[in-house]
Amino acid sequence: MSNKPKVYIETYGCQMNVNDTEVVFSILISAGYERTEDISDADVIFANTCSVRDNAEQRIWGRVEQFNLQKKNRDGVIVGILGCMAERLKDKLLETKKVDIVAGPDSYRSLPRLLEAVRPGSPQIDVLLSREETYGDITPVRIDKNGVSAFISIMRGCNNVCSYCVVPYTRGVERSRNPHTIVREAEDVFAKGYKEVTLLGQNVDSYLWKCDSGDINFAALLDMVANVSPELRIRFSTSNPQDISDEVLYTMAAHDNICKHIHLPVQSGSDRMLEKMRRRYSREWYLQRVARIREILPDCGLTTDVIAGFCSETEEDHKLTLSLFDEVCFDTAFMFYYSERPGTIAARNYPDDVDIETKTRRLNEIIELQNKKSLESYRKDIGKKFKVLVEGPSKKNPEELCGRASNNKMCVFPDTFHKAGDYVEVEVLSCTSATLICRLV
Numbered sequence: 551m552s553n554k555p556k557v558y559i560e561t562y563g564c565q566m567n568v569n570d571t572e573v574v575f576s577i578l579i580s581a582g583y584e585r586t587e588d589i590s591d592a593d594v595i596f597a598n599t600c601s602v603r604d605n606a607e608q609r610i611w612g613r614v615e616q617f618n619l620q621k622k623n624r625d626g627v628i629v630g631i632l633g634c635m636a637e638r639l640k641d642k643l644l645e646t647k648k649v650d651i652v653a654g655p656d657s658y659r660s661l662p663r664l665l666e667a668v669r670p671g672s673p674q675i676d677v678l679l680s681r682e683e684t685y686g687d688i689t690p691v692r693i694d695k696n697g698v699s700a701f702i703s704i705m706r707g708c709n710n711v712c713s714y715c716v717v718p719y720t721r722g723v724e725r726s727r728n729p730h731t732i733v734r735e736a737e738d739v740f741a742k743g744y745k746e747v748t749l750l751g752q753n754v755d756s757y758l759w760k761c762d763s764g765d766i767n768f769a770a771l772l773d774m775v776a777n778v779s780p781e782l783r784i785r786f787s788t789s790n791p792q793d794i795s796d797e798v799l800y801t802m803a804a805h806d807n808i809c810k811h812i813h814l815p816v817q818s819g820s821d822r823m824l825e826k827m828r829r830r831y832s833r834e835w836y837l838q839r840v841a842r843i844r845e846i847l848p849d850c851g852l853t854t855d856v857i858a859g860f861c862s863e864t865e866e867d868h869k870l871t872l873s874l875f876d877e878v879c880f881d882t883a884f885m886f887y888y889s890e891r892p893g894t895i896a897a898r899n900y901p902d903d904v905d906i907e908t909k910t911r912r913l914n915e916i917i918e919l920q921n922k923k924s925l926e927s928y929r930k931d932i933g934k935k936f937k938v939l940v941e942g943p944s945k946k947n948p949e950e951l952c953g954r955a956s957n958n959k960m961c962v963f964p965d966t967f968h969k970a971g972d973y974v975e976v977e978v979l980s981c982t983s984a985t986l987i988c989r990l991v
């Protein structure tokens with residue numbers, strides 16, 4: 551038994567937070583801590599948090615109550631809040647007396663110092679945002695279970711101030727990470743047996759590394775990472791409709807190992823709403839980008855995010871969202887109703903005036919339509935052959951494996967021979983609205 555203090559972290563929110571938790575473990579392990587997956591064994595309990603919607607925060611508050619029960623059982627347990635809620639609520643979190651440490655997304659290098667300094671009755675906080683921090687030199691300690699797919703952050707922060715969104719306030723200004731450290735990280739995970747990396751940023755298309763020998767944009771970065779090995783698949787998220795360039799689409803087309811899937815959040819189908827949301831594109835622009843994607847990458851998977859019931863949304867605006875969903879036929883969508891976030895442009899300027907019944911009804915209408923469209927999109931793949939990267943046994947049947955096709959659709963197929971990390975060829979026999987049912991070929 552080692553006597554190193556043990557750290558337990560629960561992660562909420564986006565994939566970037568998953569990667570941040572890996573960075574935090576790396577920093578803490580270098581400082582003499584060790585990781586535990588058992589909360590009842592932990593000396594330090596952290597929640598890496600999300601503020602994007604109110605219900606995300608409410609759930610985390612429920613967990614903080616649970617963490618405090620651990621404190622009652624064992625003396626000296628430290629409870630901390632990391633990430634976006636830490637940044638949004640700052641010292642208000644300390645006033646609750648339920649947390650000992652508060653550290654924002656750019657403060658993780660301070661964690662060993664904060665943990666050193668924390669005493670009963672003297673909590674520690676660091677929520678300074680940085681213009682430079684990218685944790686570029688830190689090798690994340692992978693926390694995923696399957697050892698196949700890894701997240702790599704290529705940038706932090708966001709410079710778009712979409713009026714509903716809290717992210718620019720919790721994550722600070724946009725900064726890109728040195729591409730050489732990104733490539734090195736991709737090489738490192740590949741050497742460790744990983745077969746897929748997902749490059750992460752709030753707006754990957756605005757990635758830019760300025761350099762005397764020529765600037766490196768997102769298309770150039772994709773090319774560099776794709777060249778690590780033809781056996782390493784590349785995914786990325788999130789693309790912004792205003793910035794996704796033809797150059798990126800052509801780079802995707804040029805490399806078999808760059809997966810043909812684009813997550814392209816639309817948020818609304820109404821120009822009036824898009825303008826109020828401060829998205830910098832119109833419905834027409836969005837549809838043109840989709841047409842271009844389908845022209846250059848005919849088999850590309852397409853997914854989206856949408857917000858129902860934003861400030862002053864009328865039935866007419868809502869119908870425009872439905873008609874856009876009908877027209878585009880996304881594979882899947884993350885669908886939410888608007889949740890006002892304190893301090894954002896929308897919260898300061900527009901009343902949250904669509905009542906909750908209407909928001910829920912509109913959201914349900916979008917979900918119902920999208921379920922039909924998902925089925926339509928998955929059906930189009932019946933009879934096609936795909937190269938699938940095996941992730942492991944399927945959830946429902948141990949005699950079946952599952953893994954994703956390039957277009958990001960989940961495939962299941964009877965197979966007791968292959969294992970996680972293998973590439974296999976499958977043919978699609980049938981489908982549900984979320985899974986392609988296949989056989990090995």
Ligand code: SAH
Pocket residue numbers: 602603714715716717751752753788790815817855856857886887888889890891
């Ligand atoms: N950078 C990405 C989105 C990050 S947040 C982009 O620009 O698309 C992920 C999703 O959460 C958003 O796409 C949006 O659909 C949703 N979201 C953000 N703020 C929200 C709010 N206040 N209420 C409801 N949904 C919200």
Ligand code: SF4
Pocket residue numbers: 708709710711712715716717718752753790
């Ligand atoms: Fe939020 Fe807009 Fe930035 Fe996405 S692009 S993180 S929605 S402000």
Ligand code: F3S
Pocket residue numbers: 562563564565566567599600601602633634716717720721
């Ligand atoms: Fe949530 Fe922060 Fe990500 S608010 S969605 S964890 S950037």
